[in-house]
Amino acid sequence: MKTMTKRTLTAVMACIMVCMMFSMQVFAASSYFSKSTTKLNAFSGGKSNESTFTSGSVPEGASITSVKIAYRVSSGTDPYRVYLVSPKGTVYSASGPTSSTTDYNISAFNGEDPDGTWKAYIINSGYTTHGNIYPVSTVTLSVTVNYEY
Amino acid sequence: MTNITNNSYLIQSMFGRTNTTWGTGSTLPGMFKFSQLNSSSIQSQLKAAGIDTNSKQYKSVIQQMTKDGCTGSMFTCIQAIKNLMKNYNSRGEWVDSSTGLTGLLVTDETGDSYKKIIDVPESSRDKMFEYVKNNYLNKNGMTDGTGKTEIYIDMYKQMKKDDRLSAGWTLGEYRKAYSQAIVVAIKAVDPTWENGKAVPAGALDGITRESIENTLMQKGNTFESKSIDYSV
Numbered sequence: 249m250k251t252m253t254k255r256t257l258t259a260v261m262a263c264i265m266v267c268m269m270f271s272m273q274v275f276a277a278s279s280y281f282s283k284s285t286t287k288l289n290a291f292s293g294g295k296s297n298e299s300t301f302t303s304g305s306v307p308e309g310a311s312i313t314s315v316k317i318a319y320r321v322s323s324g325t326d327p328y329r330v331y332l333v334s335p336k337g338t339v340y341s342a343s344g345p346t347s348s349t350t351d352y353n354i355s356a357f358n359g360e361d362p363d364g365t366w367k368a369y370i371i372n373s374g375y376t377t378h379g380n381i382y383p384v385s386t387v388t389l390s391v392t393v394n395y396e397y
Numbered sequence: 398m399t400n401i402t403n404n405s406y407l408i409q410s411m412f413g414r415t416n417t418t419w420g421t422g423s424t425l426p427g428m429f430k431f432s433q434l435n436s437s438s439i440q441s442q443l444k445a446a447g448i449d450t451n452s453k454q455y456k457s458v459i460q461q462m463t464k465d466g467c468t469g470s471m472f473t474c475i476q477a478i479k480n481l482m483k484n485y486n487s488r489g490e491w492v493d494s495s496t497g498l499t500g501l502l503v504t505d506e507t508g509d510s511y512k513k514i515i516d517v518p519e520s521s522r523d524k525m526f527e528y529v530k531n532n533y534l535n536k537n538g539m540t541d542g543t544g545k546t547e548i549y550i551d552m553y554k555q556m557k558k559d560d561r562l563s564a565g566w567t568l569g570e571y572r573k574a575y576s577q578a579i580v581v582a583i584k585a586v587d588p589t590w591e592n593g594k595a596v597p598a599g600a601l602d603g604i605t606r607e608s609i610e611n612t613l614m615q616k617g618n619t620f621e622s623k624s625i626d627y628s629v
Contacts, residue, residue, distance in 0.1 A: 293477035295484075295494065302542040307592035308532040309576030327465055335544035336565050337553060339493050339502045343465055356503045359512065360569055364544015367495065371484065374458070374477035375431060375467045382428075383477055397592065 278313065279306070282392040285368045290328060291384040293374035302365050303335070303393065310397040312360045318351045318390040319344060327373040328385035335364025344370060344387060346377070362395045427476070432469030434459070446475045453489030454482045490558070496550055500558035501565075511562035512618045514570065521552040522571055526606035529575045533583070534601060538592040545572070566618070571610075574620045578609040 285299035317332065321344070330344040332354075340356040368389050376383040433439050443450055458481040467473070486492050490499040503511070525548055532540055552568060553561045579601060583590045586600040613620040 292474060293480035295480075298495070303540070303544070304542045305539045306542075308529060308536075308538050308540055309573060309580065309592075311573065327467070329465065333493070333495065335546050335549075336569060337493075337496065337498075337501055337546060337549050338562070338565060341502055341504050354505075356505075356507070359566075361545065361572060363540040363542065364546050365542075371481070372477070373465045373467065374462055374481050375471045375473040376428075377471055379472075382474065383472075 276397070278394065278396040279310075280392055280394040281306070281362070282390065283366075285389045285391070287386060287388050288368070288370045289384070289386045290370050290372040292382045293372055296370045296385075298367050298369045299389075300365055300367050301391070303362050306363050306395065307397040308363075310362055310395045312357045312362050312393060312395045314394045315354050315357050316351055316392040316394075317354065318349065318392075320349055320388040320390075321345060321347055322386035324378045324380060325385045325387060326376045326378055326380060326383040328370045328387070329373060330370050330387070330389065331368065332389075332391065333367040334360055335362075335366065336360050343373075344385075346385075357393075362393050366391065366393075427474045428472045429474070430469060431462070431467050431471050431473055434473075442475055443478070446479060448475070448479060448482070452482075453487065454485040457485045457489040457491070458482050496553070498550075498553055498558075498561065500561040501553065503562065509618075512566045513563050514567050514615050514618060514620070515560060515563045517564050517567050517571070518552060518555055521548060521555075521568055522606060522610075524548045524551075525568055525572050526575050526609075529572060530579060530601065530604070533576075533579050533596050537595055538580075538583075538590075570619050574613055574622070575606070575609055578612070578622065579604060 281303055283301035285301070286297065288296035288299060290296040315332070317330070319330075325346050327346055328344050329341050332340045334340075334357050338357060338360065340354060342352075342354070368391065370385055370387060372383050372385045374383055429439055440450060443455075448455060455478070458478055461481070462473070484491055484494070486499065491502050492499055493501055525545065528545055528548065532538065549565055549568065552564055556564045580590075582604055583596055583600045586597045587594075590596070612622050614623055615621075
């Protein structure tokens with residue numbers, strides 16, 4: 249009786265583990281790609297050029313775990329908003345730093361597919377804090393996309 | 398709306414004056430303090446420039462400038478306000494310039510509330526499944542970097558503005574479910590298979606979008622498989 253109970257319990261545990269194998273997302277590995285934009289220059293409330301970059305070949309089924317943006321800000325840059333567009337079309341927007349080099353981790357794209365073309369641009373916020381003749385913002389971004397698969 | 402391009406900054410750069418400032422209290426032509434925005438003089442200038450200060454576009458711009466940290470002592474100009482208004486439609490909604498669509502903007506304040514499962518068009522799920530399956534059959538389980546943007550954009554155009562972010566999330570979860578099911582089917586034939594290796598012939602015979610979706614159940618903001626039986 250005790251042996252049957254032990255065998256039954258073992259069989260039940262094995263079934264649960266097999267079911268979990270099929271039901272849980274299991275990612276075996278992780279990787280990343282990192283790209284820098286061209287210099288993004290915007291003034292008087294205008295939009296900079298759009299800088300595009302592609303993921304290159306990534307495993308199908310991959311999922312983003314985090315995105316990091318490193319900023320190189322030109323001296324005298326006025327306030328601006330940065331826009332990062334994923335291949336899925338999600339547009340992330342945030343106020344960008346106006347001095348020095350700063351890294352920011354963003355979670356807005358977590359769970360998305362990293363595969364495809366990304367776009368980055370800035371829009372000058374329309375006012376000057378540096379006494380510039382006109383509001384002007386100049387920044388270069390380095391974007392790192394981390395994913396698992 | 399006319400895009401006014403001002404190249405004076407570039408001219409200044411050519412002559413070696415990249416940042417030209419002026420003393421406290423002086424004002425260059427065209428620039429005014431943000432605190433003067435509602436003065437009769439500035440309001441007249443805005444109207445003369447074709448700006449409707451009662452419009453939702455204008456109000457969205459002023460609201461955003463304030464949120465971005467613009468205070469009364471900072472300087473702006475009519476051209477800047479006019480250029481910023483181009484990013485908003487007549488309802489005051491921000492418009493993505495590359496697609497012309499609204500409802501796709503997320504900020505740090507948005508959070509994850511839109512990451513939920515909703516109904517999405519069957520045609521979009523069909524396209525996504527075929528794209529994913531093709532990547533396994535013909536590209537050894539790898540993508541080629543061209544992405545699935547068109548599938549998403551086409552779907553967004555069929556959705557209401559307020560549902561687009563959730564629709565994108567949902568279609569993305571279907572993508573993952575299709576991929577996981579396909580990998581299970583491949584590994585049932587070749588347990589050593591990994592991305593980059595050719596998929597064994599016949600491993601995906603009989604795998605359809607419907608056969609996968611019939612095994613899915615929603616769990617929170619994602620899908621789980623009830624069970625997958627691909628016995629050969």
